[in-house]
Amino acid sequence: MKITLWGTRGSLASPGPDTARYGGNTSCVEVTGKDGTVLILDAGTGLRGLGLSLSRSLRRVDLLLTHLHMDHIQGLGFFGALRNPEIEVHIWGPASTTLDLRSRLTRYLSPPLFPVHFRDLPNTILHEVPCDDFEIGEFHISTALVCHPDSTVGYRIDSPQASLTYLPDHEPALGAKKFPLSPDWTSGYELAAGSDILIHDSQFSEDEYQTRVGWGHSSLVQAFEFAELAGVKSFVPFHHDPSHTDDILDDLIDASIDLAQPRFDVMPGMEGATFEPD
Amino acid sequence: MSSQKEIELILARQLASHLAMPIFIVDPPGNLIYYNEPAEVILGRRFEETGEMPVEQWSTVFNPTDENGKPLAPESLPLVIALRKHCPAHRDMWIDGLDGVRRRIEVTAFPIDGQAERYLGALAIFWESKE
Numbered sequence: 394m395k396i397t398l399w400g401t402r403g404s405l406a407s408p409g410p411d412t413a414r415y416g417g418n419t420s421c422v423e424v425t426g427k428d429g430t431v432l433i434l435d436a437g438t439g440l441r442g443l444g445l446s447l448s449r450s451l452r453r454v455d456l457l458l459t460h461l462h463m464d465h466i467q468g469l470g471f472f473g474a475l476r477n478p479e480i481e482v483h484i485w486g487p488a489s490t491t492l493d494l495r496s497r498l499t500r501y502l503s504p505p506l507f508p509v510h511f512r513d514l515p516n517t518i519l520h521e522v523p524c525d526d527f528e529i530g531e532f533h534i535s536t537a538l539v540c541h542p543d544s545t546v547g548y549r550i551d552s553p554q555a556s557l558t559y560l561p562d563h564e565p566a567l568g569a570k571k572f573p574l575s576p577d578w579t580s581g582y583e584l585a586a587g588s589d590i591l592i593h594d595s596q597f598s599e600d601e602y603q604t605r606v607g608w609g610h611s612s613l614v615q616a617f618e619f620a621e622l623a624g625v626k627s628f629v630p631f632h633h634d635p636s637h638t639d640d641i642l643d644d645l646i647d648a649s650i651d652l653a654q655p656r657f658d659v660m661p662g663m664e665g666a667t668f669e670p671d
Numbered sequence: 672m673s674s675q676k677e678i679e680l681i682l683a684r685q686l687a688s689h690l691a692m693p694i695f696i697v698d699p700p701g702n703l704i705y706y707n708e709p710a711e712v713i714l715g716r717r718f719e720e721t722g723e724m725p726v727e728q729w730s731t732v733f734n735p736t737d738e739n740g741k742p743l744a745p746e747s748l749p750l751v752i753a754l755r756k757h758c759p760a761h762r763d764m765w766i767d768g769l770d771g772v773r774r775r776i777e778v779t780a781f782p783i784d785g786q787a788e789r790y791l792g793a794l795a796i797f798w799e800s801k802e
Binding site: 488489490521523524537538539540544567568569570576577578579580582583 | 678681682
């Protein structure tokens, strides 16, 4: 599989000279299989650029939404494939306890927030998650609800050659008196266990986390601890706070590596980065 | 090691670990998967010592009786009712803590339903009666 980061920022798009290296677009990741299957993880503002790069011969794309907070769906309205009748767009995402996925998406894709109605988009097929494992092309996909406000899922994607776990918004340390807990009591563990690559929420510094408990995000140190617990091979810090400039992120990641002395590779989540874990 | 718990159970445990009310959490087959520190005081033993317990064990090990000392069948315990009948239940009873102390408690239990019609187990809150 080939993984490309099109948006790595959390909460709010944050373009500018101070964020040019890590990027300003919000969560969006492309996963391409050797058989040509294209998965898109989340529809943040990075989705617009990703959409422009898709092959004109592509006839199906699967968009896997972790949840429906704005920074993960804002790119939907600007995703050209949704208006192309020659492409089948499958959208996977969580319902809430009272609303189905279509009703939830329609809240954004309708006036006054957006001028186009969701019902007017051709060839769009919805699937609700979490659900039993499923296959898309060469990929085997597992889903699970994880710790983040509102219905939020994580995804694990296994190809014949490698595995990727995507937990962009995740606070497994919430309420834990000592983190990490044992694996069976840790949100997201089963998805991430033994993954070749873990893309994980790393929004805050330790100091910032202390005043943002319950916001649904992790500190970099917690993310390193989670990655260690899960025994991943590589870790991609992701969902960077809008206030964190490139220099701040460099310092935070370096300090976390010094502290954790990880046994896994650390590949900072920078917009435009590609990984091929095969 | 057992498999990872559902997120609703993880969050329930986290909540229970911060509350001053004794709380029991069981999974759908009835295995006691967690009780908090206030429950440890009433039950007379730390969860780390007992570990997880099947329903056949926890429903009898505390020797539950009514006010006349008549043993209560497992199916009359609120938590078992919540599990098997999938409805809330409440009653008072006497139990023997594992520290040998007999206590009168009141128990309220309810089933835990997750979204997408996922049945996740049941939770009981209990209070020691000082009367």
